[in-house]
Amino acid sequence: MRIAVVRETRAGETRVALVPDLVPRLVGLGHEVLVEPGAGLGALHADEEYAAAGAVLDERAVEAADLVLAVQPPDVGTARRIRRGAALVAFLAPGQELGLVADLRELGVTAFAMELVPRTSRAQSMDALSSQSLVSGYRCAIVCAGLLRRFFPLNMTAAGTVPPAQVVVLGAGVAGLQAIATARRLGAVVKAYDVRAAAAEEIRSMGAQAIELDLPTLDGAGGYAREMSEERAALQRELLAPYVAAADGLITTAAVPGRTAPVLVTAAMVEAMRPGSVVVDLAADSGGNVEGSVPGEVVRLGHAQVWGGRNVPAQMPGPASRLYAQNVVSLVELLTVDGALAPDLGDDILDACCVTADGVVRHEPTRALLEEV
Template identity: 70%
Template sequence: MRIVALKESHPGETRVAMVPDLVGKFVTLGYEVGIEPGAGENALLSDDLYTAAGAVVSADAVDDADVVISVQPPDESVIRRLRPGAATISFLPAQSCLPLISLLRERHVTSFAMELIPRISRAQSIDALTSQSLVAGYRCAIVAVEALRRFFPLNMTAAGTVPPAEVVVLGAGVAGLQAIATAKRLGAVVRAYDVRPSSAEEIASMGAHPIDLELETLEGAGGYAREMSEDRAARQRELLTPYVAAADALITTAAVPGREAPRLVTRQMVEQMAPGSVVVDLAADSGGNVEGSRPGETVQIGHAQVWGGSNVPAQMPGPASRLYAQNIVNLVTLMTADGAFAPDFEDEIVATSCVTHGGDVRHEPTRALLEGESQ
């Protein structure tokens, strides 16, 4: 069996699905390991490091691959080179790559989407959304520190006292909690809000002050929040306005995979922030939590700089690649038996994350999108 890591071709993607330190894990499972030339260069991982670890670096590695792993979905040109029955493992957002999924089905390639890994205890070590959110949350706090033209921590000096920065974090999932923890370690006074009341304890455990708006709970399945009504959203924005206005730095991290990000902050709310304030919108790629934010850009709204995140984990390719590669190793281990890649489709993790197999689209929401597109 041969497993091959691709060189990413998606613009701005610097991560890689395999790191030299983990090549031996695949070899122990019984795989020959291949990697495309230059696959790790953006993560500062040379071809020589992969070769020394036991991988074969080859431009033709895909041609006889049984399993192809990548961060972004493989290109159509790669899929056309795969034999029927081969498998791909990557992020695979159905809404933005339906033609690719049609091709996977047509070519009888089995595909697994890392964003579909179920949020159950047994799958925690495979959950790439969580591992990459950890990186993104840290990066958000660092962006805020870099952009804010004042100290984060309290400073007491002979020349006087410099008060700490006031940071507000909206969304207390993995990314939000990491942003809170990082801002707190840097000395800021941090306040945070999430629509799930259970998050208040987690916020407090990071040393931040939970914001209680005394609104109805929106605790949902799988660790995500339920979608809120427009009336509820408007009332929430009204109650959050004074917290936003008082913040030196606002970090928003609320997102649900496959759905547009909730609008938490309006332009009018940002316009109430003081001169020199900073807004970091991690969800800009999926519509934005902040009205007016743009992915990959910094724009001025009122007196505040608004930074829109775009593929934020790729801004820290080293740690992001290491974590993602470990997620891949753990998933491949689950689907390997006696040295062969043999997914058990009775297993919840395997069944839930599978998009195409045997010429069929097994993921029902994706199949519904394809059928709707064909009508």
């Protein structure tokens, strides 16, 4: 089977779908790996590294491939270069990329969306959402420490004692827990909150204090939280306001794929923070947890700096690409039988993440959206 690795075209995307270290794993299975020249440059992988690992550099890799690997949804030009009957693996954002989905359907491409891989034990090695959230959570804590003009850890010196920074993390999924762990390693005192019942114990296991509000929990399917009513959201913001006001750094990480991020913190709550405070909104790209945050910018609300995340994993392209490539290769192994592309769409993992196949849209929510257009 010929497997193509595309050169990403989206602005700001630095990741690559396959790193040189994993090329031998695919070649060892009998596949030929074709890489578009320059595909790995954003992640600091030169063309020569791919060639040395056994890949073939080919400007027409996509046209020749049985399977195309990408990070972001391909642009129209790239999608229409995929030959009929071939397969595509990428983050596809099918609910937002309806035109692309329609093209893939008409082109007869079997498309798999990495963000739709189910969060089950069997699919853990393919869970790209979790691997990229790990990168994002770490990056958020580093950004917060970098913007905050004070020490994170306690310092006791002959000149006196400098108290540690107080950090609050809202959302304790993969990204939130990594933000907690990183802030704790840097020496901050961390408090955190999540609407899910199991989160309090996970927060405490990271060495942070779990914020407990007198509110019902909102556990949902697949490890995600259920959507909350506006009445509950308003009460939650009211109860969280004192914790936000007392924080030197606030990190918000609450997001669910395919849905607008919940507003956890109002502008008024940020304006009540002390001079020099820092807010890091990881969810700015999907609507924002913090009212007034702007993706890719640092804005000022009251006395606080508010950093809005934009494609945060791409800000650490080396580890993000390595983790994503591991996820992709694990999925490729599931897609193939005896070296040939033979996806079993009856498999629970492939059934969940397959968006198009055999000229139809298999992903029900996306199909419903296309029918409304």
